Amino acid sequence: MLRDRFMSDLKEAMKAGDKGRLGTIRLIQSALKDKDIEARGNGKEPLGDEEILQLLQKMVKQRQESARLYTEGNRPELAAQENAEIATISAYLPKQMDEAEAKAAIAAVIAEIGAAGVKDMGKVMGELKGRYAGQMDFGKASPLVKQLLG
Missing domain, CATH: 1.10.10.410 (Arc Repressor Mutant, subunit A)
Structure with a gap:
């Protein structure tokens, strides 16, 4: 299950001192917790793996847009940070079809x-x-x- 993978990767990133990856995994868990709370408020179950994948895809698209805007705004350091987050999040997504x-x-x-x-x-x-x-x-x-x- 993806939730277990997030936790194990979080611990791994903490031990390795990988602050960028750690921060991104925490962002994923935060977004996931928000969606779970929203689902609970609507009387639904916590998100399953399929819904988590949709959430991750949405996060990637948001970061792609931000990276594009940062590049256009001549802020390469911020675009690089967004691209690093995209790489971390994409590692949890299945291979995309060409x-x-x-x-x-x-x-x-x-x-x-x-x-x-x-x-x-x-x-x-x-x-x-x-x-x-x-x-x-x-x-x-x-x-x-x-x-x-x-």
Whole structure:
């Protein structure tokens, strides 16, 4: 389970004195605790591994945007810090599909559920999110789905 891995990696980073990694793992645990509290308030269970992966993907995207803005604002030291956090967070995510693998997976899902046109895009995206959470960038997958359905 990812939660156990966070704890063991946190202890490991503490022992090694790796402050950057330690800080990033603490950020992950803090975000996870916030989401757990939010779920408990709504009468739901704590997050499972799939929801944790979605949270980690969101954290990576936020940091990518921040790094881009820091680079544009001529703040390379802050961009480097964001990129270091991205590397640490990405280590917990499964390997991302490249474009060819994503197209093949999308084509397989379209054939399997019998999607006939753009009106079935929601069904296809829902199925992809269920099967490939953490492995596919759905922002990039959406235009591919539209292209293959159109």
